[in-house]
Amino acid sequence: MQIFIYILKRILQSIPLLIIVSILSFFIIRLSPVDPLAELRLNPSVSQETLQKETERLGLDKPIIVQYGKWAKSFIKGDLGITSNGEQVSAKLKERIPNTLLLTTIVIALTWLVGIPLGVAAALNWKTPFDRILTVLTSIGMAIPSFFFAVLLLIFAVKTGWFPIGGLTSSDFLEMNFPQQVWDISHHLILPVTVLFTLSLAGLQRQMRANLLDVLDSDYVKFARAKGLSEFDVVYKHALRNAINPMITLLGFEFAGLLSGAALTEYVFQYPGLGRLILEAVLKSDINLVMASLMMGAIMLILGNLIADILLIITDPRIRVKA
């Protein structure tokens, strides 16, 4: 019961945060001297009526505060307006968000599966050659610019022909049966996942290593050793549990970093995700689309942090007591 109250509280707390985010992004976008409907006006397939409706919906003839109010109202209703091509913004987002989520979830799962054991192994072999080699490798992983790495992998894909170049599906995707479709998507995902995986593995591995080293240094671990527990029990039953908790907090940050890192990677690989959508929208100064995808990015980030917090309550009883 207590847990639910705490979770509810956390959810309620994120609402004012979202409001501030929306005000902030709205004013930043409106700072630009661009006419938000310029593209629409130039597009011959967009009718005069649609233009009139958009002007009214955005309240462009009114002061900026009123404009914000109007925007917020239609946002809550789920009406995000239309893009400069005349498409529904919400349809566009619905198409792109799952792709970005798919990419980031796979990357997070993989980094945890590989990064945590590597971090533990490095901590247990502290200052041995194994540990040092891992440190050098992670330093290199952290220093490669994601877009540059992506470009290099593209060269590799072009030269060997082992991987499809960009996109998420092949052109004959719709004619495939289900297992073929799954294979097609995973085949397209390999390269972008490799880039983001390398990018985030290093940080996770180092943090895990540092946490475990800290915990192994603490009194209760010394005590556990002193009373004659086997090394296995000391590390995996006592130390590891405490070392993992801070990593869960990091999960939220990792998600944030991935959303940002994914934008450039998606751009290079022509991956149909949210990051590339917002980039294209920015380059075309498609204001409705920019605003909506900015909000979606923020919501995803806040949700990511929320999930991390909730997981933390489940794994760490001390927080439950405090709450």
Place this chain on the structure above:
Amino acid sequence: MIREIFKQLMKDKFAKIALVILGLIYLALFLADFIAPYTKDFSDRTMAYVPPSKIFIINEHGKLSMPYTYNYVRNFDSENLRITYDLDRSKKHFIKFFAKGQPYKFLGIIPMQRHLITTDPDGRLFLLGADINGRDVFSRLLFGGRISMTIGFLALFVLFPIGLLYGGIAGYFGGIVDTIMMRFAEAVMSIPSFYLLIILASILPSGMTSVQRFMLIVIILALIGWAGFARVVRGMVLSVKNQEYVQAAKSIGASRLRIIVKHILPQTASFVIVAMTLSVPSYILSESGLSFLGLGIQQPDASWGNMLKEAQEYTNIIYRPWLLTPGFLIFIAVLAFNLIGDTIRDVLDPKSKVR
């Protein structure tokens, strides 16, 4: 403290190498006008995309000779419908050191003509090939490095005072001030940073001078990073604000701003130094990412990011791999900064075991 840090840096093998590499890079960038065979804006359109110049030290008779090079000529191969680059072996161009070349102003003030390495006026010495406009990639790497390697530092010098003061005030005052200020900072942090970055960059009006654009990009980079930093500073301020020396300062009537700036913030010094060295690379990466997308530094100015823009085309990356060199330089610079940052953290925060 600085001397102590430096001594420790020289003791660590990796950090020492990193320091030497960074020192060499910055020295080369400082002397860019002199080292580069060409000025930043020099272009020879007939030389678009020529490969790196081949330098010969053994002449056609098989004898040792002064180093010389041949110009490339572009030929259209009508059978394969391709442009080929062949050496024009009719005229040798000897490579000259400390010879007169294109006039330039050293550091923008002293007019000079001598270049470290150059060749005859009608010869073309493109050590790392040329780009689409027939500009020397090697020269532009040096000029572009000036922007890429300083922009991160400048952004930090804008961001850290803001973050320090913001976090200091929020932490010291506490209560409602703290709540409002921190909610705002959290909101800034809730927007994925790269999304915010490209949106801020996209509202920059076109038609600015390159200096104005450079300064505005510095400010944008600073706007992205201050919030996270302010939050950590606030945490540190909370932990020291009730200590005796702060109460002592209060009791002798020091103003609140003075207490924050003079007594509390200095306690965060070692954290600030560590955070600064560790965040330089991320700003170098942000700038290059932004310019790579075409939203950062604009042509004809060079930065490592916008030079890599040409690598977005498949034909370029496969047939003209020399256009990728800025990427390797970014990698080396970031790696070196990371190694130094790690060592500095070890020195200032001996308990930390991240490394």
